[in-house]
Amino acid sequence: MELRQLKYFVGVAEELHFGKAALRLCVSQPALSQQIKLLEHEIGVDLFVGIRRTQQHRTELTEAGTVFLVEARRILQLSERAVENARRIGLQQTTVRLGVYKTMIRERIMEIVKLFASHVPETELKIVEFPTFLAVQDALLDETIELGATLLPLQHPELAAASFRAGTLKVLLAQDHPLAARPVLTLDELKGEKWIEINKSLHTVFEEIELMCRRAGFSRESFIVQEVSSIELLGGLVGLGIGIAFVPTFFDADRVPGVVAKALANADGTAFNGVAINQAVAYKTRKVAPALQALVGLVSGL
Structure with a gap:
């Protein structure tokens, strides 16, 4: 049994007319009749009343045909659903x-x-x-x-x-900040500064930064004047001179107007790598x- 035969059967059953069904299904009427006969032969029962099939190609369902129509529609619906699911997964x-x-x-x-x-x-x-x-x-x-x-x-x-992207921290300052002319900064020079910071609930390395600062002899928490939800807004506020900020070394400060980014160094002058951001x-x-x-x-x- 082929799905094509089920489609032909449902088409005739809904039209109750072989000629109209053939037009609807885009198939010749002799081919349609032949496929219905093959389907009935495979099932072993008549699906349409035989006498009416010869009278102007109008027909009606037998009792077996009525029952079979319900199941045929269900099979076709399941096959269509299977095709839709396969297409959906393929698109995904x-x-x-x-x-x-x-x-x-x-x-x-x-x-x-x-x-x-x-x-x-x-x-x-x-x-x-x-x-x-x-x-x-x-x-x-x-x-x-x-x-x-x-x-x-x-x-x-x-x-x-x-x-x-892998990096550590650098310091973002306004262009007119007193430390802006320094080529490199140490943590000790940042004591007492006001800070712009990412909201703690969103921050990726807040605790690591706080621990780093405490080891350098100060805490920033009471000096955080503004918390923001994006690094872009953080850069904008630094540019206005509201405070300074730590940003990742891979942050491109050149695209933020009014700011400069300074590298950090350890107290002994060696390169800073205290907080890794990968x-x-x-x-x-x-x-x-x-x-x-x-x-x-x-x-x-x-």
């Missing part, structure tokens, strides 16, 4: 959901979007924003997303990642497909 394979965290530098997100658009234009990239980098990792775990821009370390052994693209290891692996490779080359 060309759609990748990329999770990003709220304080991620927007320029970095745009870099990834442009990279995908230029190298894999057939893949649709959907950006999904999460409050923190840890929420991105959780979303990977429960398969809400396929790829996630996050910070290392990973919190779940089921995840893997490829780093695409951006990475992560994925769930057991769900990674060749296409996703290719995308991870692209991002890790940024």
